[in-house]
Amino acid sequence: MQRRILKCIQSQGQSEFYQPMYLFFSLTKIPTNYLTHLLGHESAGSLLSELKRRQLATALVTESFRPGSGFASILLYIELTDQGLEKVDEIITLIFQYINMLKAEGYQQWVLEEERDSRALIFRFKSKEELFEYVCKLSSRMFRYAPEDILTSGYLISEFRQDLVEEIISYITPENFRYYVISKKVADSCDCIEKYYRTPYGCESIPPEKIEAWKNCGLNEALHLPPRNPYMPTDFSLKCKLNPDQEDSALGPRVIQETPGSLLWFKQDSNFKLPKSFICFNLIRYKLSPFKCLREREKRK
Missing domain, CATH: 3.30.830.10 (Metalloenzyme, LuxS/M16 peptidase-like)
Known part of the structure; x- marks a missing residue:
């Protein structure tokens, strides 16, 4: 102790x-x-x-x-x-x-x-x-x-x-x-x-x-067991329909959704064939860019 x-x-x-x-x-x-x-x-x-x-x-x-x-x-x-x-x-x-x-x-x-x-x-x-x-x-x-x-x-x-x-x-x-x-x-x-x-x-x-x-601290009503995980996967069959030997499998990412403020790109994996996804978010805001900061600084001079 x-x-x-x-x-x-x-x-x-x-x-x-x-x-x-x-x-x-x-x-x-x-x-x-x-x-x-x-x-x-x-x-x-x-x-x-x-x-x-x-x-x-x-x-x-x-x-x-x-x-x-x-x-x-x-x-x-x-x-x-x-x-x-x-x-x-x-x-x-x-x-x-x-x-x-x-x-x-x-x-x-x-x-x-x-x-x-x-x-x-x-x-x-x-x-x-x-x-x-x-x-x-x-x-x-x-x-x-x-x-x-x-x-x-x-x-x-x-x-x-x-x-x-x-x-x-x-x-x-x-x-x-x-x-x-x-x-x-x-x-x-x-x-x-x-x-x-x-x-x-x-x-x-x-x-x-x-x-x-x-x-003698007893129990605390705020503390309890976690709920069971309903999202534990059991089906690992792949949804990939592309054939690596086909020409379309070599194509790059394609835009699957476009809004005034965002672009969503997707590329179907046809090589590794694993139940894994890679998600990358690239947030770009003009007002926070170095170019914008330099322009604002020049205006203040």
Whole structure:
């Protein structure tokens, strides 16, 4: 139970919620995905949505970290507003209220089913990676995965384990976490200097009364599970009618809609044949162009 304070170079504040756990599980089951998916959700009723409503944060990222066998961590990175930097305790209260909601709702298998389908979709249609980096990534996995799982690790979920998910959630308690506050504005609380990088920092024990308050923070009606995703694709048949050998497949983009203020161009893919779309918006406004600015400047002379 620690509170650590670091002075950073960036002016924007950040809070990190760090939850260590000691457990063993197969990497093809990935039970930590259940928590990271829900804690990092951005829909109505999510933790981030409530933080934004209260103007305490602008972004939230979650991840699981497993540096070795038998040890794993759940991490939350929260980009704070100035108001959020002054209300870190309130933010931690919201985190534990969200955890309490997950415990009260119980295990929801559809969450992992959506995660499984989403990851399988990414793996099935993933783009080619840079060769050297890809080889390095695969070689590092050889120490942690079975040979048949090296290529699919991090993507394919082969088994759902309710017991592992519930065990992981049970570890997340006010008595078993630490958090970091990183900002220029906490420099006065930094009474130590890091040995190698000379970074000012401070380390404090969390007062027992705060631990007790977080243990009894209860539920928050604003926090609830996200709705199921009705847009999870199941049909990947392509609508492309062009033949790469035909002359019309080599034609460039064509205008499919024109208005007084916009042009919409479209080019049907006939080479890669993947269920992916690339959308590019090019906004052009004469009054904001460098040419317009120069002309206005000349007029004022």
